[in-house]
Amino acid sequence: MPFVNEILKYKSLAIVGLEKNTGKTECLNYVLKNIHDKQKKLAVTSIGVDGETVDAVTFTKKPEIIVYEGMLFVTSKKHFKEKQLTANILDILNISTPLGRLVIAEAVDTGKIRLSGPSITTDTVRVIERLNSLGTELTIVDGALSRLSLSSPTVTDAMILATGAALSANIPTLVRQTKFVVDLINLPLTKPEIREKLADISGVCAVTDDNEIKDLGINSVFTMNKEHDDVFKYGYTIYSAGAVNDKFLKMLKIQKHVAETTLIVNDFTKIFAEPETYYSFLRKGGKIEVVHKTKLLALTLNPWAPNGYSINSEEARNQLFNATQIPVYDVKE
Amino acid sequence: MSKNKSPKLKEVYNALPSFKFMIDTLELSTPFTLRYLNETCFYSDQIKIESNCNDIATVITRLHSDKDTIDEIRSKLHVMREIRGSINNINRGNTLDDIELFEIKSFALIYEEIRSLFLSAFDSSFMFLPDLAKVVALLDPDNSKMTMFYIYDSYSEELAAIRKEIKILSAETIDAKTEALRLSAEALEDSIRERLSSELSSFAEDLDYAFNGIIRLDILIAKALQSTTWNLCKPSVSSHKTIITAMTNPFVADALNKVGGRFQPVNISLDENPCLITGANMSGKTVVLKTIACIQYLFQFGFFIPAIHAEIKPVDAIMLSMGDGQDETQGLSSFAAEILKINDIIKHIKNDNKTLVLIDEPARTTNPIEGSKIVNAILKMLSEYKVMSLVTTHYDDIMPDVRRLRVKGLTADENELKQVTKDNINNFIDYSLIDTDNKEVPQEAIKIAKILGVDVDFLKNIE
Numbered sequence: 001m002p003f004v005n006e007i008l009k010y011k012s013l014a015i016v017g018l019e020k021n022t023g024k025t026e027c028l029n030y031v032l033k034n035i036h037d038k039q040k041k042l043a044v045t046s047i048g049v050d051g052e053t054v055d056a057v058t059f060t061k062k063p064e065i066i067v068y069e070g071m072l073f074v075t076s077k078k079h080f081k082e083k084q085l086t087a088n089i090l091d092i093l094n095i096s097t098p099l100g101r102l103v104i105a106e107a108v109d110t111g112k113i114r115l116s117g118p119s120i121t122t123d124t125v126r127v128i129e130r131l132n133s134l135g136t137e138l139t140i141v142d143g144a145l146s147r148l149s150l151s152s153p154t155v156t157d158a159m160i161l162a163t164g165a166a167l168s169a170n171i172p173t174l175v176r177q178t179k180f181v182v183d184l185i186n187l188p189l190t191k192p193e194i195r196e197k198l199a200d201i202s203g204v205c206a207v208t209d210d211n212e213i214k215d216l217g218i219n220s221v222f223t224m225n226k227e228h229d230d231v232f233k234y235g236y237t238i239y240s241a242g243a244v245n246d247k248f249l250k251m252l253k254i255q256k257h258v259a260e261t262t263l264i265v266n267d268f269t270k271i272f273a274e275p276e277t278y279y280s281f282l283r284k285g286g287k288i289e290v291v292h293k294t295k296l297l298a299l300t301l302n303p304w305a306p307n308g309y310s311i312n313s314e315e316a317r318n319q320l321f322n323a324t325q326i327p328v329y330d331v332k333e
Numbered sequence: 334m335s336k337n338k339s340p341k342l343k344e345v346y347n348a349l350p351s352f353k354f355m356i357d358t359l360e361l362s363t364p365f366t367l368r369y370l371n372e373t374c375f376y377s378d379q380i381k382i383e384s385n386c387n388d389i390a391t392v393i394t395r396l397h398s399d400k401d402t403i404d405e406i407r408s409k410l411h412v413m414r415e416i417r418g419s420i421n422n423i424n425r426g427n428t429l430d431d432i433e434l435f436e437i438k439s440f441a442l443i444y445e446e447i448r449s450l451f452l453s454a455f456d457s458s459f460m461f462l463p464d465l466a467k468v469v470a471l472l473d474p475d476n477s478k479m480t481m482f483y484i485y486d487s488y489s490e491e492l493a494a495i496r497k498e499i500k501i502l503s504a505e506t507i508d509a510k511t512e513a514l515r516l517s518a519e520a521l522e523d524s525i526r527e528r529l530s531s532e533l534s535s536f537a538e539d540l541d542y543a544f545n546g547i548i549r550l551d552i553l554i555a556k557a558l559q560s561t562t563w564n565l566c567k568p569s570v571s572s573h574k575t576i577i578t579a580m581t582n583p584f585v586a587d588a589l590n591k592v593g594g595r596f597q598p599v600n601i602s603l604d605e606n607p608c609l610i611t612g613a614n615m616s617g618k619t620v621v622l623k624t625i626a627c628i629q630y631l632f633q634f635g636f637f638i639p640a641i642h643a644e645i646k647p648v649d650a651i652m653l654s655m656g657d658g659q660d661e662t663q664g665l666s667s668f669a670a671e672i673l674k675i676n677d678i679i680k681h682i683k684n685d686n687k688t689l690v691l692i693d694e695p696a697r698t699t700n701p702i703e704g705s706k707i708v709n710a711i712l713k714m715l716s717e718y719k720v721m722s723l724v725t726t727h728y729d730d731i732m733p734d735v736r737r738l739r740v741k742g743l744t745a746d747e748n749e750l751k752q753v754t755k756d757n758i759n760n761f762i763d764y765s766l767i768d769t770d771n772k773e774v775p776q777e778a779i780k781i782a783k784i785l786g787v788d789v790d791f792l793k794n795i796e
Contacts (some may be wrong), residue, residue, distance in 0.1 A: 077432060080431075080432065081430060086484075087483060089431055089432065089435040089481055089482050092414075092432060092436065103432060109500050
């Protein structure tokens with residue numbers, strides 16, 4: 001996988017699975033194995049809990065995470081105690097998780113660990129900052145792309161997306177669903193003048209042509225009330241800090257000024273719309289932009305599904321590449 | 334609050350905003366000091382109050398002469414770790430895990446740095462901070478002085494040998510053989526942890542002193558800083574009376590400052606008798622009571638005082654009735670809630686007159702005829718039991734032989750009166766308290782209402 005050299009250009013990388021058992025852990029292990037001797041101080045952490053020996057839902061055996069001598073890692077107290085390597089404790093952070101406070105340690109030898117990490121974005125940022133202050137040059141985040149996750153993997157500079165037969169055993173479906181997420185990840189950044197201003201805002205607001213932020217008094221598009229809330233009173237550029245649902249995007253889509261409408265979201269994980277709605281909004285001239293963007297380096301494919309089905313790896317990779325123009329690698333090869 | 338004889342700091346914090354403000358502005362350094370400060374009980378003992386004040390004074394002199402050292406101590410306090418739980422585990426004879434050992438090592442390392450800074454600035458008799466060099470040596474066998482920990486190779490040659498073997502094998506692959514080696518390494522590590530924990534138990538008492546010392550040092554430095562920032566004075570302990578010159582209330586003063594106002598310092602003296610305060614509405618009687626309550630608490634929790642000079646008599650309890658205790662959930666009217674609170678106070682002073690009692694406008698919500706009878710009865714009992722106390726009222730016909738103070742009040746003459754509005758009225762009120770024999774209460778309610786700009790027809794009807 002030649003993308004390894006590409007990874008070294010960044011300070012932080014998230015590895016995100018589109019579905020359970022899409023080979024995220026294999027991908028993570030592959031990356032760690034291939035970059036640990038590249039003269040960079042590495043650290044690995046995760047968003048939420050991951051790396052269980054047996055997946056709690058499907059009881060499928062999951063490969064464990066192997067960290068190499070000299071690498072830093074972050075995990076909860078509970079998982080730290082279960083480590084299968086010698087590790088030098090460097091710090092204990094004041095960030096609590098259901099499995100205890102987070103420990104930063106340096107592997108004294110090579111061995112297996114289970115990763116658990118902070119569950120909210122601000123804590124993930126804090127962890128990465130602390131790792132940097134301890135001399136880390138590249139932090140790899142095992143990122144869950146769960147709809148329930150409060151921590152967004154877009155806090156990292158770069159990303160690898162793991163997809164596979166676990167998502168769909170039908171190649172066209174797999175390609176369509178993967179392409180949709182790739183399109184979201186590739187959404188353009190909003191203009192720099194308003195990016196910083198929007199980063200601290202919560203709720204829903206409007207951005208005027210003069211880049212002024214106007215509060216719309218709406219906490220979330222979920223609690224919006226059509227009768228009382230006039231979303232368009234300050235123009236057609238709308239920012240939503242929280243999630244944007246299908247209903248809201250549909251509402252924007254049917255307005256007569258849809259072509260002048262720009263929807264800005266914090267990052268791509270905030271969009272919870274059906275692909276049909278999303279593409280139809282764009283076709284009608286609507287624009288979507290993000291405040292935080294991450295560079296998608298590669299796709300990895302796991303041709304095996306946990307139920308035993310497999311797909312033709314080469315065909316799937318070709319079709320994925322044709323649809324997304326992003327390099328695709330098979331984690332099992 | 335008033336029911337508890339010797340309240341913890343956090344109870345006063347929750348009940349009295351002026352006091353809360355003083356704690357909130359305290360610049361504590363460690364992440365855990367506040368938790369311990371919250372649990373401190375108020376000192377009734379004169380010697381404790383005095384020695385604590387002397388300690389703050391000592392730190393203040395060092396703040397002036399050796400600020401850099403104090404700043405360095407503070408920056409190190411910031412990264413201190415809470416090890417109370419680990420100390421308890423040592424005392425219970427438990428084996429500590431790597432995380433606990435890391436925390437103790439990291440504590441001991443930074444503690445030693447703080448201790449040497451401390452000894453360079455203070456006399457060693459100022460505070461006992463035991464030497465933890467042996468704890469550091471135990472947990473830092475390679476003498477790296479870094480805040481990190483694992484079961485080092487230098488603890489056991491056997492362990493070092495096994496680890497070497499694991500390293501060679503795992504460079505290739507992780508297989509059954511490395512697993513077996515790992516298990517024996519783990520067994521060795523466990524026995525080392527056990528040994529370290531048992532060796533640490535002989536230092537448990539020192540660790541305890543060190544941990545408490547750190548908390549005390551942090552609190553003293555924070556109090557000293559606060560005293561310099563707010564120009565607080567060192568109080569002296571008096572056996573029978575309280576005299577405070579130019580007392581202020583930093584909480585109210587801060588709020589006034591924000592709107593361009595200024596807090597007028599007030600003098601007050603109290604002896605072991607009740608004192609009645611009268612004064613027009615808006616003349617600051619309630620603020621006087623709250624300020625005195627706050628000052629008395631600060632004094633008994635070992636703080637300096639927002640005043641120019643303060644001699645204060647220590648008490649066993651401070652009991653406050655602000656008449657704002659209406660509690661519909663218990664089906665009590667404001668009068669009922671108040672009278673029950675005052676009853677608590679009366680019952681309390683019968684057993685312990687070494688109490689400071691502060692009652693704001695008792696019986697204000699009932700008819701003036703019975704109201705003044707109630708006020709008279711309260712004053713009579715406070716006199717009988719010789720209780721240091723302050724009672725405010727608007728009622729006439731209050732018993733003659735009690736000391737009276739009056740707020741000077743509105744000083745504007747006829748001409749100035751025209752410029753007074755509800756926004757600038759504070760500038761025209763003299764908040765000084767003056768002794769008076771005049772038994773009539775000031776009658777300025779209508780004047781104040783006029784200044785506040787109430788409806789003209791309404792005023793005509795009043796007059």
